[in-house]
Amino acid sequence: MPNHVTPGLVCAHHHLYSSIARGMPAPPATPDSFISVLENIWWRLDAALDLDMIYWSAALGAAEALSSGTTCIIDHHESPLAIEGSLSTIAKACRDVGVRVNASYGVTDRWTNDGEMLSQVDPQSTMTHSARRGLDECLSFIKSGGRGMVGVHAAFTCSDETLAEAAALSESLGVGVHIHVAEGPDDIHAGERLQHLAKDNWLLIHGVHLQSQLAGRLVHNPRSNMNNSVGYAYPATKPNTILLGTDGIGANMMEEARLAYVRLRESDISQTPDTIAQWIDNAYEVFPEGLNDRVTWSYDHMDSPWHTAFTTSMNVESVEIDGERVYENGSITRMDISEIRAKAQEQSQRLFERLAS
Numbered sequence: 455m456p457n458h459v460t461p462g463l464v465c466a467h468h469h470l471y472s473s474i475a476r477g478m479p480a481p482p483a484t485p486d487s488f489i490s491v492l493e494n495i496w497w498r499l500d501a502a503l504d505l506d507m508i509y510w511s512a513a514l515g516a517a518e519a520l521s522s523g524t525t526c527i528i529d530h531h532e533s534p535l536a537i538e539g540s541l542s543t544i545a546k547a548c549r550d551v552g553v554r555v556n557a558s559y560g561v562t563d564r565w566t567n568d569g570e571m572l573s574q575v576d577p578q579s580t581m582t583h584s585a586r587r588g589l590d591e592c593l594s595f596i597k598s599g600g601r602g603m604v605g606v607h608a609a610f611t612c613s614d615e616t617l618a619e620a621a622a623l624s625e626s627l628g629v630g631v632h633i634h635v636a637e638g639p640d641d642i643h644a645g646e647r648l649q650h651l652a653k654d655n656w657l658l659i660h661g662v663h664l665q666s667q668l669a670g671r672l673v674h675n676p677r678s679n680m681n682n683s684v685g686y687a688y689p690a691t692k693p694n695t696i697l698l699g700t701d702g703i704g705a706n707m708m709e710e711a712r713l714a715y716v717r718l719r720e721s722d723i724s725q726t727p728d729t730i731a732q733w734i735d736n737a738y739e740v741f742p743e744g745l746n747d748r749v750t751w752s753y754d755h756m757d758s759p760w761h762t763a764f765t766t767s768m769n770v771e772s773v774e775i776d777g778e779r780v781y782e783n784g785s786i787t788r789m790d791i792s793e794i795r796a797k798a799q800e801q802s803q804r805l806f807e808r809l810a811s
């Protein structure tokens with residue numbers, strides 16, 4: 455491979471529904487903790503999503519991924535008022551744009567059967583209807599040929615019953631569980647609660663406050679962790695295989711890698727960019743098809759982590775997925791990017807109006 459060409463990059467943790475959230479109105483109360491960011495922003499937002507919003511948000515996120523050389527997305531989705539069909543909607547949007555996706559619905563018991571929202575769920579409580587519907591959505595999507603995992607929001611918003619059911623379902627489907635783990639202090643008990651369930655094929659997201667060892671690959675999202683003030687995950691000290699994700703803040707993996715590098719280096723001067731290059735490569739264990747894709751860059755030292763870690767202005771010139779050119783001359787080829795932007799803008803507007811009412 456010439457040194458201005460790389461395989462397709464993999465975003466190992468994304469939330470494609472967040473593409474249309476940018477510019478959303480300020481929440482009713484200014485968040486002063488991680489849990490209040492969830493309560494005041496993300497849990498209000500996901501409860502306002504419908505399938506049209508989900509489609510155009512995913513299409514925009516997929517198009518932006520291609521423009522950054524990312525051809526594979528591992529998505530984690532929640533839309534409690536539009537559960538059924540949400541995963542096939544995301545998969546269709548990605549297929550229409552030409553991006554590979556692994557989709558999962560993140561089940562949670564934080565919505566009671568009476569429609570009330572809880573910020574912490576009693577582990578001894580029973581599974582909610584909403585969690586059951588989320589598991590069924592994962593099941594029907596994967597059974598009908600979709601590429602996916604069983605999603606779980608996080609241990610602290612799930613009963614033990616739901617965690618066990620999600621693990622059992624993933625086992626029966628032969629896929630892993632995709633779950634946020636100890637992102638903030640509210641989920642500090644995740645390690646002990648998941649210990650007997652986690653398997654090597656699980657994707658553990660964040661692990662910032664993880665106090666025990668868990669089986670599975672750990673996905674580090676440095677920009678999101680900084681944005682949410684949850685602390686540093688110290689991924690290089692963890693025994694797990696490390697992958698990189700964006701947690702919904704775009705899908706520019708070269709950018710995330712550069713940030714991961716300076717964050718790593720901030721606490722350990724002996725580290726090198728090779729560590730980050732390894733984290734990028736580790737993603738091909740879960741998305742090997744990315745190796746069939748070709749990204750042509752404006753920069754010709756793409757095979758050197760010491761170059762890419764310090765080059766902040768590189769651009770993607772073209773992207774091929776399985777030999778098909780899906781991005782060139784600043785634009786995606788399968789759909790009209792102006793149409794995607796216009797439709798996504800309309801859906802943003804609808805979403806913001808719902809949030810305001």
Ligand SMILES: [Zn+2]
Binds near residue numbers: 469530634659
């Ligand atoms: Zn996330």
